[in-house]
Amino acid sequence: MKQRIADPVSRVPFSVIREMSQRAAAYDNVITLGIGEPDFHTPAAISRLALQDAENGATHYTPAQGDPELLRAVLDYLQVRNSESLGTSNVVITHGGMGALNAFFRLTLEPGDEVIIPEPYFPSYKPQVEWVGGVVAGVHTRPEDGFIPRIEDLESAVTPQSKALLLNTPNNPTGAVYPVALLEEITAFAKRHDLLVLSDEVYERLYFTPETPRCIRSFPGMEERTVVIHSFSKSFAMTGWRIGYAFGPEWLITPMIKVASYYTSCASSVSQRAALAALKNQDLFESMYQEFENRRDLICERLAAMEHIRLTRADGAFYVFPDISHYSRDSRQFALDLLDRQQVVVVPGEAFGSGYTDCIRIAFTIGRDRINAAMDRLEAYLASLQ
Numbered sequence: 470m471k472q473r474i475a476d477p478v479s480r481v482p483f484s485v486i487r488e489m490s491q492r493a494a495a496y497d498n499v500i501t502l503g504i505g506e507p508d509f510h511t512p513a514a515i516s517r518l519a520l521q522d523a524e525n526g527a528t529h530y531t532p533a534q535g536d537p538e539l540l541r542a543v544l545d546y547l548q549v550r551n552s553e554s555l556g557t558s559n560v561v562i563t564h565g566g567m568g569a570l571n572a573f574f575r576l577t578l579e580p581g582d583e584v585i586i587p588e589p590y591f592p593s594y595k596p597q598v599e600w601v602g603g604v605v606a607g608v609h610t611r612p613e614d615g616f617i618p619r620i621e622d623l624e625s626a627v628t629p630q631s632k633a634l635l636l637n638t639p640n641n642p643t644g645a646v647y648p649v650a651l652l653e654e655i656t657a658f659a660k661r662h663d664l665l666v667l668s669d670e671v672y673e674r675l676y677f678t679p680e681t682p683r684c685i686r687s688f689p690g691m692e693e694r695t696v697v698i699h700s701f702s703k704s705f706a707m708t709g710w711r712i713g714y715a716f717g718p719e720w721l722i723t724p725m726i727k728v729a730s731y732y733t734s735c736a737s738s739v740s741q742r743a744a745l746a747a748l749k750n751q752d753l754f755e756s757m758y759q760e761f762e763n764r765r766d767l768i769c770e771r772l773a774a775m776e777h778i779r780l781t782r783a784d785g786a787f788y789v790f791p792d793i794s795h796y797s798r799d800s801r802q803f804a805l806d807l808l809d810r811q812q813v814v815v816v817p818g819e820a821f822g823s824g825y826t827d828c829i830r831i832a833f834t835i836g837r838d839r840i841n842a843a844m845d846r847l848e849a850y851l852a853s854l855q
């Protein structure tokens with residue numbers, strides 16, 4: 470039989486992150502700073518509540534839009550956290566943040582439509598856009614700007630095919646959190662060019678700024694053109710449960726429900742009960758948020774002490790994206806060499822955009838003692854390069 474895989478899929482390589490993990494498996498005593506998920510397990514109380522619900526019959530399809538109880542709890546959550554007064558027609562529960570992303574691209578993009586995305590960005594965006602015929606227009610951001618986009622650079626990415634702007638704050642891989650002044654400028658920009666805005670806020674609870682970050686949807690005139698994505702994965706240590714949600718105007722959410730219903734029927738019923746339990750027990754996560762902030766402080770302190778590493782302090786998520794250009798301009802080779810010589814896994818910057826071969830992504834998803842050990846090894850590796 471002729472084995473033929475459709476071109477858009479065969480053209481996309483497996484991710485560099487996967488390559489690094491496979492290579493790491495050959496070593497003992499590896500410390501991985503490569504993992505993009507909390508090392509914390511979902512609190513046992515939450516798993517127990519979900520499993521109890523399963524025993525009591527929460528094992529059937531839910532409505533495509535989501536479990537009605539979870540939808541109500543999400544609306545309450547958004548009212549408290551984002552001061553959003555939304556109705557049930559403004560929310561859809563999805564198969565993780567991923568489910569919301571691909572439903573949004575499916576329903577908004579025609580072949581040739583362009584999505585403007587500040588770089589560096591989460592590697593899944595590009596294949597998802599391309600697999601529905603869209604095109605990514607990347608916009609370079611710079612370490613000296615804290616990896617937040619300049620409006621003039623966004624302007625130069627606009628073409629007659631521009632359809633949407635994708636923002637991700639707090640950001641993977643840089644840890645940047647977009648400040649209010651930038652969101653105001655982006656609001657004017659999106660309106661000027663009549664762009665839809667997809668705001669990926671899956672790290673919404675992980676921020677280290679004194680103020681809670683603002684959501685772009687709350688700026689004047691943005692409600693009608695903005696869809697926001699939240700997820701239980703990172704903010705509630707529930708990656709394996711695969712539950713997220715999108716909220717926005719009814720004209721976009723209604724077709725999202727249609728797309729979700731044809732792709733997945735509905736999100737997992739038991740996982741939706743777990744998400745509901747998480748929203749009812751949010752206090753269980755406070756110590757995790759605090760620990761991520763402590764780790765951020767530690768890792769920034771350790772990296773800042775390394776003379777030739779240029780560091781942009783992370784304000785959110787659980788990543789830093791230091792510049793290693795003093796040592797190497799080939800982050801892939803740097804990462805492979807660091808693994809081979811010191812058994813530390815980091816992710817090469819090139820995984821997040823072609824302009825980032827000078828950077829590496831470090832995830833602080835391990836305990837502080839392991840972070841210290843990893844930083845000792847990184848220091849020894851850098852010293853060996855001098």
Ligand code: PLP
Nearest residue numbers: 565566567591641671700702713
């Ligand atoms: N968006 C960003 C920026 C991410 O980093 C991730 C996961 O790493 C996702 C979306 C998808 O997360 P999930 O589908 O687990 O909610």
